[in-house]
Amino acid sequence: MVTRRAENAYHCGIDAAMDVVGGKWKVLILWALDERPRRFGELRRELSGVTEKVLASHLRELEGDGIVHREAFAEVPPRVEYSLTDLGRSLNRALEPLGLWGREHVLAQAPVDGDPPRP
Amino acid sequence: MVTRRAENAYHCGIDAAMDVVGGKWKVLILWALDERPRRFGELRRELSGVTEKVLASHLRELEGDGIVHREAFAEVPPRVEYSLTDLGRSLNRALEPLGLWGREHVLAQAPVDGDPPRP
DNA sequence: CCGTATCCATATCGATACTG
DNA sequence: CAGTATCGATATGGATACGG
Numbered sequence A, B: 001m002v003t004r005r006a007e008n009a010y011h012c013g014i015d016a017a018m019d020v021v022g023g024k025w026k027v028l029i030l031w032a033l034d035e036r037p038r039r040f041g042e043l044r045r046e047l048s049g050v051t052e053k054v055l056a057s058h059l060r061e062l063e064g065d066g067i068v069h070r071e072a073f074a075e076v077p078p079r080v081e082y083s084l085t086d087l088g089r090s091l092n093r094a095l096e097p098l099g100l101w102g103r104e105h106v107l108a109q110a111p112v113d114g115d116p117p118r119p
Numbered sequence C: 001c002c003g004t005a006t007c008c009a010t011a012t013c014g015a016t017a018c019t020g
Numbered sequence D: 001c002a003g004t005a006t007c008g009a010t011a012t013g014g015a016t017a018c019g020g
Helices: A013-021 A026-035 A040-046 A052-064 A086-107 B013-021 B026-035 B040-046 B052-064 B086-105
Strands: A068-073 A079-084 B068-073 B079-084
Touching: A013 A026, A013 A086, A013 B026, A013 B086, A026 A040, A026 A052, A026 A079, A026 A086, A026 B013, A040 A052, A040 A079, A052 A068, A079 A086, A086 B013, A086 B086, B013 B026, B013 B086, B026 B040, B026 B052, B026 B079, B026 B086, B040 B052, B040 B079, B052 B068, B079 B086
Parallel strands: none
Antiparallel strands: A068 A079, B068 B079
8 A cells, every 4th residue: 555655655653654654564573573574375374365466565665664574584494483572562562442333333243253453 | 445345255354444445545535524523525635636526426325335434515505514433433542552653663754744743 | 626538557466387 | 494586477557548
């Protein structure tokens, strides 16, 4: 999602934040990495439905925005670990009220059975 | 922005909330209506750059989601007023931390001169 | 004034195949 | 394992013109 970033013409802070979290899978990536660091393959499995291309592109954007830290290990087989930066953790905290709102006002009638409530 | 609404396959509350506020101009509409109710033409002028088609479509979606209330007055010339519902106001409150985050961490160096800080 | 209709541009996402 | 390359589908948003 690119809205106004290119022209640097944000109207307010929400505008700007929406550019960072606006991708289809980004909040799910953030939520997963908030638990613990993940490898590329782990993320792909947990976000069932995402393709490698989109996952890689989202991760690169989040990395560019300073939300996600990428660490590659020179091993065989190769291993790459993604984790949240401090900025990423603060973003997640700022997203919590919105997640709560969505859970209470949008979902509320078709919860994923057995799963504990999530932001 | 339609992500997972059609399939009703949200993974968490943020997912669901993003569907509601995901349109390019939606958060700006919410911010404007939080101040006071607006007429269609007012909104079009204040959101400089939005076209009538997109503005009307966003307003209809927000109305369908129960965020915005639309009231038409049978006058000549015609007058239509948009305002936030209680649900819309609660959504705006849930967006505030995100707006604050964006203002502090994304903007912070290119503020619109003279304007007071906004969520 | 408050929209709708039409046509079009492009962003975003996805499927598949392939590489270091 | 962790990606990139290529091609294509679709959705969203925009320009313009016109109607109630």
